[in-house]
Amino acid sequence: MYLGIDVHKRYAQVAVMDEAGEIVEEVRVENANLDDLAQRYAGSQAAIEATSNYYHIHDTLSEHLDVTVAHPKELTQIADTDKKTDRVDAKELARMLRLNSVPESYVPTDEVRKARALVRGRQTLVEDRTEYANKIHGLLSDHGITEDVKPLRVEGREFLRELSIPTPWDTLLESYLEMIETLTKEIRSLEQQIEECAGSLKETQLLMTIPGVSYYTALTIYAELGEISRFDGDKSVVSYVGLNPVIRESGDSRIEGSISKRGSSRVRWLLVQAAHNAVHNSNDEYLSRFYDRLARRKNSQKAIVATARKMLVSIYHMLDRGEVYDPPGVSA
Known part of the structure; x- marks a missing residue:
């Protein structure tokens, strides 16, 4: 049946x-x-x-x-x-x-599900905290307060608690500040679990050998990609994440457009941030040379996206072979 x-x-x-x-x-x-x-x-x-x-x-x-x-x-x-x-x-x-024509979706293992729950849970809490910070900025604007206050920082919250604004907005402000502090504690608690989880997995330990890749970035990449064996090759994983350029061909012309942006936006964003870190902060010669060469011919944004794609190709081969980050041994 x-x-x-x-x-x-x-x-x-x-x-x-x-x-x-x-x-x-x-x-x-x-x-x-x-x-x-x-x-x-x-x-x-x-x-x-x-x-x-x-x-x-x-x-x-x-x-x-x-x-x-x-x-x-x-x-x-x-x-x-x-x-x-x-x-x-x-x-x-x-x-x-x-008819054997069902387009199949990947079913994560229990290990991958736990990793996804942790990193996605953290992202939800961070988004909630940002929402309360935005509420505070709106409240300040409504009362003509133009100081550049950062509610997510301790000194910013101390400044806000010294403000004198009328009721009921003073009560609302205090409620928003308390929510930010509560969410911050929960985020820190989750980050501790994320760090422990990342430290216990072979895949994330490999990813953390990439300069500038933190335990959170490593666990997010692992959680969203799942088992690397399910991909046919590096082009498959690049396409899955949506970092592949869209190619348009007509007659003898071939135009390479912007990236497809399919798949996980959080992984794309993290890879771009990791590429920035590798190029500008971590002295990664392999990726820096690649970025500099492209940046001379294209704009910096296109160059950094291409560098993120290059990093993802390296990540695929690292996980596929069970190897630490070793650029000369990982070709695009």
């Missing part, structure tokens, strides 16, 4: 298709009861979409079924359906599974 399972927050719509392509059962199941369904069709194949809550459901179903996780952006057959409903989506998943 082929089970197409359209997963939602609390329930799943299931379509069961036989070898002949006939639907033998359609049922809506609470997610908590999916284990019973899986046992009933044990040994069958199932397809689910990579939604935000798919980890637990994948693991539950995998106890009894051969589960394929479908890449949501590549499910064009479902996305382009004129009549899009849960039942239609479930049947389309079952049909594609039977």
Whole structure:
């Protein structure tokens, strides 16, 4: 049997298709009861979409079924359906599974999931803290206070607590400051766990041999890439991160445009920052020579993005070979 399972927050719509392509059962199941369904069709194949809550459901179903996780952006057959409903989506998943045409999505290991939870959790807290800092800047602006105050710094918060502004804005300001301090403590706590996690993994230990790559950058790269063996080569990992240039060909002309920006924006940003660090602060001769050569022909922004791509190629070969950073032995 082929089970197409359209997963939602609390329930799943299931379509069961036989070898002949006939639907033998359609049922809506609470997610908590999916284990019973899986046992009933044990040994069958199932397809689910990579939604935000798919980890637990994948693991539950995998106890009894051969589960394929479908890449949501590549499910064009479902996305382009004129009549899009849960039942239609479930049947389309079952049909594609039977035809062996489901575009598969990577399912991270438990180790990678833990790393992702840590670095993504930290990013969420940092974004929340920045939001409260922006609220403070808005509050100051509303009261004509033009000083360049930095609420994320201790001295900035001390200055703000000395301000005299009318009620209720004084209460709001104090609340925002307390939220910033609370979030800062939580971020530091997570950073300690991130440092411990990065220090315990072979992959991140290798990445930290790159000058200027911190434990946080190393763990983020590892968490977002996952197992390096899933990539066919360095071009595959560059494309996955979205640092590959978009090529446009027409007749005899070939134009190399901007990067595709597919994949994880946080990894792209971190790689660019790491490239800046390598070129301007860490005296990395390998990357510095590459950057300087490009910067003479192109603008500095294009040169630094290309340097980040060069670093990612090195990262791929380091992880693939299990080697420390050794530029002469890692070619682009």
